[in-house]
Amino acid sequence: MGLKRKHLIGLEDATTEEIETYLNTAESFKSVFDRKIKKVPALRGRTIVNLFFENSTRTRTSFELAAKRLSADVINFSVSTSSVAKGETLIDTAKTIEALESDMIVVRHSCSGVPLLLTKTLKSGIVNAGDGMHEHPTQGLLDLFTIREKKKKIKGLKIVMVGDIAHSRVARSNIYGMTKMGADLTLVAPPTLIPQDIERLGVKVDHDLRKAIKGADVVYMLRIQIERQKRNLFPSLREFSTLYGVDEEKLKLANIDALVMHPGPMNRGVEISSEVADSEQSVICEQVTNGIAVRMAVLYLLAGGETNEIATLSRQGN
């Protein structure tokens, strides 16, 4: 059976089977990357709109390349100002975009909840490319994919995630994904960057990186934004870097083959030292490559949407 959904809003409600399906399919797509023609005709004739209300060249490019490698037609639509400023409602804007006869809309927005709101008014499949502080499901999937590829498993791995958990959609999607796949996840940050009751999602919380990093199989750092300091969420970048930045010395406390991950863009010398970012343990560049394969898998699997029931017909029939 294919997936029984046509939208991907988050990993909060994803089942382990679904996650495995995304990862397995991504693996098939990744094998295409070694070819001369890095493209398959799977979504020929489909129109995918990249609707970005928030600037993000990296994610947009990754989705664009994924769609193109599936032979879909891609339109990039950037809405720089919020709908409010234009005197148009969000729904008005979205309906205008859908009038372009899109099959799928990849949405990025600085406000949480926008992709979910769009599923209620639009007919197209909606893929969340990051909404506010809510979720960034394809980032979560590509991180799982990278871990599984390198470690051959996810279950039972000890993962520490360090940094601004409170404001991170990447953290939330990874918390759902990693815990569902059976990893042992510890979040490390000052209490001001840990949101209320996050332990209820099945993770541990620690404020001492040196203690938490011991024996870790994966060390995942999040980007810290300097604006947070102005809100007194931490005293200075220097103090943050001293207590919560991962450098060679702290990394040594983790397992010798621990993976170093970061969703990018990095603040070298703040949450991650240059030596760590460029070390052999770092898989940060591979995360980017894997992002394309994972996004191909997501677009491909969701394209089937609700009509998937007949996917079980035997191949031999054709």
Place this chain on the structure above:
Amino acid sequence: MKLLLSAGRVIDPVNKINEVLDVLIEDGKISKVAKNIKDKAAMLVDLKSKIIVPGLIDMHVHLREPGFEYKETISTGVRAAVLGGFASVACMPNTDPVMDNTAVVEYVISKGKKENLANVYPIASVSKNAKGEEISDIGMLLKSGVVALSDDAAPLMNAEIMRRAFEYTKQFNVSIITHCEDKNMTVDGVMNESFNSTVLGLRGMAPVAESIMVYRNISIANYMKALVHIAHVSCKESVEIIRWAKKQGMRVTCETAPHYFTLNDEAVKSYDTNTKMNPPLRSAEDVKAIIAGLKDGTIDCIASDHAPHGRIDKEVEYNYAAFGIVGLETMLPLTLTELVDKKILTLEQAVEKLSVMPAKILGLKKGSLSAGAAADITVLDLEKKYVIDVNKFASKSKNSPFNGRPVKGAAFMTIVGGEIKMQEGKLL
């Protein structure tokens, strides 16, 4: 012109009446409440199996006029009021221009009189232009017809100005209605701070930002021996502080709104912007505390905080959506369904919270069916079952999270000044 309301159950807590009686209305005033009144000259209204109560008062509404007529006008607002069972409303000063001067107050009063439906009582801003810097011309505003003062437009963050406002106002024996929120703690907040705000990735507003201001305002008011009324109490800590203050003998009254005893922040999970209000929907535990506060009398009144908003304000990102929901046409059914039918409040208690106490706090000679009082009467039908439909609202705005919710009990008739303004959902 005489009106005889026949054989309804009269509930009049002020006069301790709860029995099936007739009510005779003459020249816009209550003339007599007794058994088997005979008056051939009066128009007879048979109210068998209905409930006759003093006209309900919603002491916290936003009518948006002047300035935001696309959201609501006084005309549409008072229609919503009488359809919802309210004979009187008190409207908040966050209009444009702000209701901080007699010209705007007189404009609102005259507009209300012209509509000749519900009574409209303006509440003026405590500070000029609601800026929180200088206090308004309170004495003159009261002379022009203002019934209370409020910082609902923008909470007074400066404690010294709050103190002077209470200190100055006590000579007039009028309440300051305070919206309790430490604005420094709620910057960019859009919902309750909780596990749900964590999951939804929405910025939280901590309950403590409300409760510390509840405590501050009660403390200052009592130090100044002034009258304070706490608007829309939403969380457990606030209820506990008010309960404690009342036990200490401090003078404080307060209200809550129907959404705080019916919904919790789980409702935000849909990102429906009609779940966005200020104070925000709190946790299930807070809802329990609000209900307990209503039951034990800590919470004196129920007011709707009727806050109409247009589509441009609500069909947007959750972060950018305006705070507030309409409530005039849902408050009574929700109170009857969630509190009376579930036996949390008796009908007498409900009438106290919807009429007696609001009248007392606003200094209105209303809230009872005493002979000689203005004949403001609401007739209730406790058996009426229906489903809330925003498209049937008379209010210009439809921003309600209660659309589609089944309720039991509604207003059957609204009488204002002896005239039937609404009967069975129709304006007369």
Place this chain on the structure above:
Amino acid sequence: MVKKIMDKDGLGKTLARLAHEVIEKNDNLEEIAMVGIKSRGDLIAARIAARIEKLSGKTIPVGAIDITFYRDDVSLKISNNPQSTDIKFSIDGKNIILVDDVLFTGRSTRAAIDALLDLGRPKKIQLLVLIDRGHKQLPIHADYVGKNIPTSFKEAVEIKMQESDGEDGVAIL
């Protein structure tokens, strides 16, 4: 109703004959490579290649191709279990023998040819099928056929291979 078409022995003989035919029709075995369409086409290809090696002493490269992403009906059938294409040799200039278990509408063959052409530029592509059951919808014919079996459109042909199903055999369901 299950109708047995081939047993283990019959299947073995058919594969042996196909191996002979391949040798007979291709002068230069050096150029030959076999690519089986997943799943089972790859298993059949491997067996025939082994047989050719035994007969000729020449090692034939064998690969497997997954055509999921090349189907012309993805809009109707999204598979959640696509497999990987596994071809460890360059197909440029090769004489590729594409191997499928059953030839039916011809659409799988079309997809497989497209997939192959995305991998490189073979000199020639031939088609080998174990069963040709008729009902072709595209102008495609097999160069080597194990057995022609006329079927109705509704019937299904079931192929079992020791490697994947624990036994050898062909039946009509």
